[in-house]
Amino acid sequence: GAGVSQTPSNKVTEKGKYVELRCDPISGHTALYWYRQSLGQGPEFLIYFQGTGAADDSGLPNDRFFAVRPEGSVSTLKIQRTERGDSAVYLCASSIGHQNTEAFFGQGTRLTVV
Amino acid sequence: GQQLNQSPQSMFIQEGEDVSMNCTSSSIFNTWLWYKQDPGEGPVLLIALYKAGELTSNGRLTAQFGITRKDSFLNISASIPSDVGIYFCAGPNYGGSQGNLIFGKGTKLSVKP
Numbered sequence: 001g002a003g004v005s006q007t008p009s010n011k012v013t014e015k016g017k018y019v020e021l022r023c024d025p026i027s028g029h030t031a032l033y034w035y036r037q038s039l040g041q042g043p044e045f046l047i048y049f050q051g052t053g054a055a056d057d058s059g060l061p062n063d064r065f066f067a068v069r070p071e072g073s074v075s076t077l078k079i080q081r082t083e084r085g086d087s088a089v090y091l092c093a094s095s096i097g098h099q100n101t102e103a104f105f106g107q108g109t110r111l112t113v114v
Numbered sequence: 115g116q117q118l119n120q121s122p123q124s125m126f127i128q129e130g131e132d133v134s135m136n137c138t139s140s141s142i143f144n145t146w147l148w149y150k151q152d153p154g155e156g157p158v159l160l161i162a163l164y165k166a167g168e169l170t171s172n173g174r175l176t177a178q179f180g181i182t183r184k185d186s187f188l189n190i191s192a193s194i195p196s197d198v199g200i201y202f203c204a205g206p207n208y209g210g211s212q213g214n215l216i217f218g219k220g221t222k223l224s225v226k227p
Contacts, residue, residue, distance in 0.1 A: 004156070031213060033213050035215075040219065041217075041219055041220075042118075042202050042204070042217025042218050042219055042220055043157065043202075043215075043217050044217070045207065045210070045213075045214045045215055045216070048211055048213030048214060050213075055211050055213065056210055056211035056213060056214050058210060058214065059214065091156050091157075093156070095213075102159075103159070103213075104156075104159075105155075105156025105157050105158070106156050107154065107155055107156055108154075108155075108156055
């Protein structure tokens with residue numbers, strides 16, 4: 001597609017369940033980023049991939065959060081044992097290289113943990 | 115840790131008015147970025163600034179990189195209804211990767227009732 005695609009657009013899950021959020025970056029973009037945005041706040045950095053490897057995962061809040069990008073394209077953000085505080089919009093962005101200033105964001109996945 | 119403070123938090127615009135907002139930090143930034151976010155969408159990059167004192171325009175938008183490197187300003191001239199949205203400033207997190215950005219809490223532009 002023309003832009004960054006995130007699926008699902010909305011996800012409601014019960015506390016304690018496992019969820020996967022998917023990001024399809026723009027074709028040819030080697031860098032991929034995950035951010036989390038809570039209501040009334042700006043996006044908060046989670047993790048950055050350059051190719052298949054996580055170049056910076058310093059924003060992951062705890063070990064319940066994990067992300068992969070096995071073939072250097074699609075990425076999946078995985079959250080185990082979800083908590084109500086995990087409710088937020090999860091944004092994915094990609095850029096042609098490692099310069100985030102040229103990053104394009106997807107529409108996000110709104111996760112609600114009940 | 116680093117924080118970006120945006121002012122004002124919200125403002126109302128009337129079509130044709132000029133709008134100003136700013137972003138300040140207690141620490142130095144080497145890059146300032148301004149984004150706009152519409153409801154249900156991801157942020158869209160408006161302007162990127164890389165040098166202290168730099169003044170850059172994008173249509174009716176003009177942004178400046180403060181000479182102290184601790185602030186940046188965004189101006190919108192002759193506002194139109196589609197300017198409504200949330201404007202965020204952002205910059206690289208000190209000690210993090212280039213992909214690790216800190217965002218302010220945003221300035222929300224609404225139409226004057």
